[in-house]
Amino acid sequence: MSIQSWIDRWDAQQEVNLPDREERFTALIDAVAEGVGRPDPLVLDLGCGPGSLSVRLLKQLPEAIVVAADADPLLLGLGRAAYGDTIRFVEVDLAVPGWSAQLGLDRQADAAVSTTALHWLSPAALAAMYAELAKTLRPGGLLLNGDHLGESAQTAPTLLRIGRAIIEREERRRAPAGHAEDWSGWWAAVKADQELADLVAERERKQTGGGHHGSPSGLLATHVDALTAAGFAEIGTLWQRGDNRLLCAVLA
DSSP states (O other), rough: HHHHHHHHHHHHHHHHHOTTTHHHHHHHHHHHHHHSSSSSSSEEETTTTTTHHHHHHHOOOOOOEEEEEEOHHHHHHHHHHHHTTTEEEEOTTSSSSSSGGGGGOOOEEEEEEESOGGGOOOOOHHHHHHHHHHHEEEEEEEEEEEOBBBTTTTTOOHHHHHHHHHHHHHHHOOOOOSSOOOOOHHHHHHHOGGGGGHHHHHHHTTTTTOOSEEEEEEEBHHHHHHHHHHTTTEEEEEEEEEEEEEEEEOOO
């Protein structure tokens, strides 16, 4: 199977749990275009996977410079093979302090973007990552994070329940018979492809993804509190459907 076919399958399985994924991508990219104030922004894609967001961003902002960061060598390998001529992919673990120095930036970034990735970090690691990001962005720089970020079950149980139900109901309407492939099915298929054996072996050697259990930073308040502590001023939701939202923060 070709590299692009694997990326297409990645996108398809992501939509199993992410209804309106493309709409959220579009809202995020529109926010970058409106908010950075220049046609050639330096944009960091944090937890980029195979580059799904980065490549869409470049289609709308062809003069942008995109540095895409992830810890998974297999997903980075797919991204480099497909888009390495226009996107710079960097293997970096956002949970390890000092990650920004590995990006090789020659100036402060105008924006950092992420989709469905940062909830994997523990609250402590998330807070440290946002604090380091604040030193990497220029004043007025943007953080745009698209993810399922819910309300607290203790402080807003009704909002949490309704938000989840909206997404579940929409998904049943869109795919009443279910989907052909989900997250675990995609990974099982990748591991069976001998052409990707070297990347699979590297991933297993580094045990990438071994800590992906649950959603330790899946609460909206966790992100808002960490961004506030890191020095971001305006923090709010620009787009939302249930708990699926685009969170934006502006560096003071």
